[in-house]
Structures are given as structure tokens and as C-alpha cells.
Amino acid sequence: MVLNEQARVLGTAAGPGVAERSGRSTVPAGVREGARQKRRRKLAAYLYVLPALVLVVGMFWYSAVVTVQLSFTNSSGIGPQSYVGLSNYRSMLSDSQLSTNVYNTLIWAVAMVVLPVSIGLGAAIMVRSRRGGGLFQTVFYLPYAIGFVTTGVIWSFLFGTNGFSTLFQAMGLHSLASVQWLNDVPLNTYSMITASTWQIMGVDMLLFLVGLDTIDRSVIEAARIDGAAGWQMFKGMTFPLLTPMTRVIIAISIVNALQAFNLIWIMTEGGPYGSSSTFAVWMYTESFELFKMGYGAAIAAVLTIFVFAVSIGYLRRSLREVTA
Amino acid sequence: MSTAVAPGLTATDKPGTAPEHPRSFPLGRIVVYTVLSLAALAWALPVWWTVINASKSSHDFFFHNFYALPREFDLFSNISAAWSGAGLGTGFINSLLYGVVGAGASILIASLASYAIVVLRIRGGFTIFLAIFSATVFPLQMYIIPLFRMFNSLNIYDTRLGMFLFYTAVSVPFCTLVLRGFYSTVPRDYREAALVEGAPEIRVLQLIYMPLARSAMLVLFLFQFTWIWNDLLFGIVLTSSPGVRPVMASLSSLMGIYAGTSFPVVLAGALVASSPTLVLFFGLRRHFTQGLTLLARRG
16 A cells, blocks of 8 residues: 555656657667558557556546546436536535544654654664664564554454553553543544554665665765764755655655554544544545445545645656756 | 754864764664664564454353463364364355455456557557456445445345455456556567467467566455455445455454453464464565565556
């Protein structure tokens, strides 16, 4: 998931390949063909892209267009539907759930940028070329490898009645023991953010380690000879040199956090009473629990606008810096 | 700006104040190791607690502290209860199939497309590439309603065929991005030499390009298999019966059924569901890091 997102971010910035730009002939010298054969060869080349195009256009481009269309209807799924103009968008504005969902989605976005990214950066700096660093890397990376559904199951157990509460009880911290981590608002969102940070941090650390590897050794060595070390080295040299990677990681984190669904679906299903819901959870609930698919489509469309606004703003800035 | 980056200020300029090597501050090292160990504890303990609680009987789980060691070792009976409950076992096998077929087929399909775009240089190739690559830039929520309706009207809702098609399609854009980049680095003489020898185009792809891309394909397989294995959203939207559901959707239903009565079974199920990605990630970690490097360099 994270990685697909990264590919999206990077790929959009990648630009056209060298090969397509130069217009060299594909027919090798020394092979003579008739015009008919040549045309057949050209047509055959299009057959190669056909499966990819059919699958991707048929499933994804089609769906994206249909979702926008549906957002102007009162569709309930499979039965008849009629055009209702902007009424889905209008009722979204007056929906009492709107503010909770906007608020939670923003909290997720901010927290997922701040927590896993900064902890991941700190971990990368600390484990790098240090004795035993590999062991620490493995431990930090473990939650990413077990996947988010299992992460959700584990933390549901720890935040449930048989989890941390019993530990606090044993320690005599009765006020903490009575906290319902997944029921109290807004604590439930923070609890799930903790679980998500635990899961994602390791991969951010790995990305920063890759970033650190691409930094020119001689520059760092020169700074070290100049007497830079510790915090000074980090602030003056390492962090600025890591900026391109930091940018990519932050962009991926925001885009993913705006779509937060999986962990929430496992741990609270957005409840109790929608209090821990986000846009993605809200969209799913309206469409597949209440079968208000027109309304769900409108929520999806608004979410898309958010995601695009963030990624376009971000990409444009980083593109400018890369090309400058 | 620190003095560290000031030009011309080198150790040889001021020999008297030559900096100490960082190694000479053991205090700093002690602090770093303390912080790292505490963090590692916070990261490892939840996994440890999961393992010990997955080994408990439900009675033990509900009546004793979660951090206590199990009184009897019930891990295997919990695993077998999870495997047969809520279709987790079938889900496991389904997802293995979806992952292998989806990742494999998408690599083949993306390979063909990339070859046509980069090597055969079809007209409009770059536009076609953009159309393929950017098909999945929308939030996933943009796809689920129309796909649900489409799968229903094509009678592939809640079928393995439908899931094969979906998982293949969803993996194609990323595979095309990577393979297009890879194929554009292969020297064109290879193909031209083979064509002069009379080899048909498809053999050039099969015998020259694809073997050269083997390591990139392994990385792709690892990434896409993991994505498919971890998918929950499309599993719950596009399927309903335990015989077709992928593993994460089954685990989610297992949680709904057993969370109140026998949590150790759910935890054991979660461990089972995580085992393939754990094996892949730690077995092929080098390839995974390679994949990340590959992505980062393109940025």
C-alpha cells in the first residue's frame, strides 16, 4: 500500500523515458519488408498493450468516471436511480457527521506525518552503521511485515478490557485502568494512531536508511573532519541532504493517512456512533451498510479532491526544487 | 548554519583544535543504546504478548493477566480452531492463489505493454503509459461502488475469477512503471541482432528482455503479492462467501465471531495470516531493500 503510493508519487514526477523521445526507426537495418508486412507488424505491436489497457481502463478509469456520475444520483446500489443534481453534496454540508469526519481525517493526516516520520528518521540515524543496528532494524520493521489487519487485531486486544487495563490495575493506577481506549472520544482515534505508528514506523526508517545511503560519503566525511558531529552534523548536513527523501515520505504519509480505513475498520468500524470515523470509513458505511451509494460516491469525490489538492501542491513544490 | 559547512575551515587549518573522534564520547553511545533499547522493547512487546496469548486457553486468557505466561500450551489447538473457523483456512489458500496469479499475471501483462511502449515504440506510447500508470492514482474509494456494480452485472461478484481479474488489474500500473523503466535501459542491439537472426518479436521479449529483468520482477512479485495478501477493502466489497474471501477479510470476520468468546483463537488466526508476509519479508529482505533503492533513485 505504502509502496504503491510511493510509486505513484515518484512515477508522476519521473517524466517521459528516453526511449520514447528519440524517434529512431524500429525496423532493423538489413531486414526488408513489404508495406503490408510492415503494417501488420505495427498493428501487432498494439496487441501487446491491449491486455493492460483493457484491464486498467475497463476497471479503474471507468470506475472513476462512474463514481463522479453516481454522486449526482440517488443510487441505492442495484435498483433504479435518478438524477438529483447537487443534492448529495448539499446534504453532506448539513450532515452532522461531516465535522467529525473532517476533524478525524485531519488528525490522522497530521499525526501520521509527525509521528512515524520523525520516529523513523530518528531510528534510521541511530541504527545506521552501529553495532547491533541490524537487530534493531529487524525489530522496528517487524510490525510492517505482519501487516495492518494483524496489527489491528493485536492492538484491539491490548486496548481492550483484557489488555493494558489489567496492567494498570496491577500497578495500582486505577484511573488509567478504567479508561476505555477504543470507546472514549477522542481517545479512540489517538489509540488507533498509536497502533498505526507502531506499524508504519519501520518502513519509514528503511526509506530514510536508503536515503542516507544515497548521500555522498565524501561530503559527510569532509564535515566530520571539520569537526561536525552529533546534533550539529544532523542539523547542518544530514537533514538538508535528506530533504528529497523526506519530501517523498511526507507526501506518501499524507496521501495514505487521508485514506485511513483498514486499521479503523478492524478496531472500531468508525464507532462508537461514528466518533472515530474518517472520510474513507464514512464512505464505506454510507455505501455498503446503508446502501446510499449516490451519497457514498459524493463522499469519495470530495475525498479525491482533498487527496489531489495535497499531492499536487506537494509535487509541484518538490518538482520545482528538483529541477531548479 | 553550523561551522561544519563553512568552506575552507578544515582540520589542517587549525591543527591545535583538531576535533575528537565521536567514538571518544561513550556517554553519547550509552544514551543512544538506551533510547534504542526502550524503543525496541515498545516495538517487540506487543508481538511477544500476541504470541503468548495466542497460546493460552480462553479460560486462562479471561481469568489471568495478559502479560503472564500461558498455563497450558494451546497454540496448536487455537490455530486449528482459527483455521476452520470463519473460513480462515480457505481464505489463506484463496489469498495464496490470488497473490501468485495476480502478481504473476500482472508482471506478464505489464511486460508485454512495456515492451511495446519502450522497445517497439508504438505511436502514442507515452500517452498509453500515462493512461495505464495513472489509473490507480485515485483514492481506492473512487473504485469500489462501480466495481461492486460491474462485478454483479457481469456475474463475477463473489467468484474467484472476479478476484483474479481485479488483483491482476490493480497490480498492472505499478509493474508497468517499473518494467518500462527497466526495459528502456536494455541495449537495443540485442533485439536487432536477434531479429536479423530471424527470431519473432515475442521470442525477443521472452528470451532476451524478460530474463534480464528477472531481479526487477522478483521485487515486483514481492511487492504485489504483499499488497494482494494484505488487501481488506476489495475483499469485503467484492466477495461475500467464505469459499471466495481472501484471508484478511476472513480474519476480520473471525474477529467479529470470536473476539467476545475466545480471543486467543483470533490472535492465533492473526499469526497464521501474517506468516507468509513475515517469511517473504525476512527471507527476501535484501530484494526488498533493493526495491526501495530502485524506487528512490527514480525520484
